[in-house]
Amino acid sequence: VTTRAQFKLPPERERLQRRAIRLEWITIAVLLVVSVVMYASMGSSQAMKTAWAEDLLSLVPPIAYLVASRVRAKPANPRFPYGYHRAISIAFLCAALALLSLGLLLLAEAVSKLVTREHPTIESIELFGRHFWQGWLMMGVLAVTGIAPVVLGRLKLPLGSELHDKALHADADMNKADWLTAIAGILGLCGIAVGWWWADAAAAGFISLEITRDGAKNVSRVVKDLMDQAPTHVKTNRPHELPSQIVTALQALPWVRRARVRLREEGHVFSGEAFVVAESDHDLTRRIAAATSLVRSLDWRICEVVITPEPDANADDGGGED
Amino acid sequence: MVGALLRRGLLVHLLVAVAGCDAISRLPRDPEGTLERVRGGVLRAGVSEHPPWTERAPGSPRGIEAELVGAFAQRLGARVQWVWGSEQPLLEALERRDLDVVVAGLKRDSPWAKRVGLTKPYVERARIRTRDGESESVIEEHVIAVAPGENGFLRELERFLRERRPAVLPAEESGP
Numbered sequence: 155v156t157t158r159a160q161f162k163l164p165p166e167r168e169r170l171q172r173r174a175i176r177l178e179w180i181t182i183a184v185l186l187v188v189s190v191v192m193y194a195s196m197g198s199s200q201a202m203k204t205a206w207a208e209d210l211l212s213l214v215p216p217i218a219y220l221v222a223s224r225v226r227a228k229p230a231n232p233r234f235p236y237g238y239h240r241a242i243s244i245a246f247l248c249a250a251l252a253l254l255s256l257g258l259l260l261l262a263e264a265v266s267k268l269v270t271r272e273h274p275t276i277e278s279i280e281l282f283g284r285h286f287w288q289g290w291l292m293m294g295v296l297a298v299t300g301i302a303p304v305v306l307g308r309l310k311l312p313l314g315s316e317l318h319d320k321a322l323h324a325d326a327d328m329n330k331a332d333w334l335t336a337i338a339g340i341l342g343l344c345g346i347a348v349g350w351w352w353a354d355a356a357a358a359g360f361i362s363l364e365i366t367r368d369g370a371k372n373v374s375r376v377v378k379d380l381m382d383q384a385p386t387h388v389k390t391n392r393p394h395e396l397p398s399q400i401v402t403a404l405q406a407l408p409w410v411r412r413a414r415v416r417l418r419e420e421g422h423v424f425s426g427e428a429f430v431v432a433e434s435d436h437d438l439t440r441r442i443a444a445a446t447s448l449v450r451s452l453d454w455r456i457c458e459v460v461i462t463p464e465p466d467a468n469a470d471d472g473g474g475e476d
Numbered sequence: 477m478v479g480a481l482l483r484r485g486l487l488v489h490l491l492v493a494v495a496g497c498d499a500i501s502r503l504p505r506d507p508e509g510t511l512e513r514v515r516g517g518v519l520r521a522g523v524s525e526h527p528p529w530t531e532r533a534p535g536s537p538r539g540i541e542a543e544l545v546g547a548f549a550q551r552l553g554a555r556v557q558w559v560w561g562s563e564q565p566l567l568e569a570l571e572r573r574d575l576d577v578v579v580a581g582l583k584r585d586s587p588w589a590k591r592v593g594l595t596k597p598y599v600e601r602a603r604i605r606t607r608d609g610e611s612e613s614v615i616e617e618h619v620i621a622v623a624p625g626e627n628g629f630l631r632e633l634e635r636f637l638r639e640r641r642p643a644v645l646p647a648e649e650s651g652p
Contacts, residue, residue, distance in 0.1 A: 183564065192645020197515075216615055265498075272624075272625075273507055273508075273624045273626070274590075274625055275593035275594075275622075275624050275625050275626075275627065276504070276627050276630075277593070277594070277595065277596050277630055277634060278596065278630070278631045278634045278635070279596065280596075280638070285634070285635055285638055287503070287627065287631050288503060289627070346504060346507070346529075346627060347503045347504040348503065348504075348505055349504070349505035349507045349509075349628070350507065351507040351625050464651055
């Protein structure tokens, strides 16, 4: 039984990853504070309750990331010979499913409030010796609490690309979109203030649609990764050019007549197989070993590419298809 | 980034503008216009007997809450149309907005809180409750019910109650 060699991030990416982990801890702390403050001032606004649920839910991806970043660092062993790289995808699948189902639940709640024409009642409160409508306070809380996640999201977003970490990227994307939630919630409350009872539930519906959309998008992305999709760019989701780069590099070797390659993503790393047709069998073992380290040096994300020599199909049938 | 900052700036302006409106105009407004209708008109008040909060009397009802409602109507220049009944049908009528307020010695933890609007507690009463031979002191927070979602009317009533806030009532012995 053999196991994979352990994957090590290059030192500068290692630093980035430590930064990402620190940012995720900060995100958790900030979101906890935000959720508590929002819960305390929530009142009976459905939009604010939905925004609160979203903030509470945004805790799941950072936690998943932190847990998975521990698990995936574990070296491969006879029981898990390919290592633990997929931990992050599995953690993210759970987070995305939670997002999707809660989004649908909140959407149903908002629609039912619209259908039953429920008029939200928001009372007044006394603060610092002044008597005012609680709706104003709720708007203030939404505006203030909406800012911190946006800043954190913007800090995390470039790290997601540089570490080729789709989980981190999606998490940052969600934080970044938090201002939408805050504005929707505030507009809902403004609506109540001018006497539109439906504005609050409508805003809640909009926010829950956003949550649902986020969930669906992430489920689809992470399921494709788990289906061994060919590598894609984190930011654009376009196919990565690395497989063709590997083919070019291999075919540039004088002893290689033809090469083909297939790659997949395992969390934040790539692995796969390359098949080469050699000009001759001379010194083949040594040449393949050298080619293997050449391929690994092409990109830091390559964890393992197994190179296999194959017979020349064209030579057998006298030059047919490739 | 600039776009986001601009939007955030806009948001702050919006908040300031809306908060400014609060001082000048009368936000929040009622979706069904209760406050405007009652002012100088008729206040439809449900009352359920619950001394000392509400008591039957010749003419208009007596009791702490009944008198508060009377004074509130006076301030709005409104005449009170009293509707006697038991708590449940009155609160159901309130939920349908067939009434504007209900006084029945209601407390903050009322199960009706989800279906009608309740004021913030306007008075607390310490009571000694005797249960299983043991006495315990409980704080009861009393509220008045209003039609759901009529936030302007609710705020006006709460403002009134705050000015009129009766002193904390003395502790009183009661059965289990």
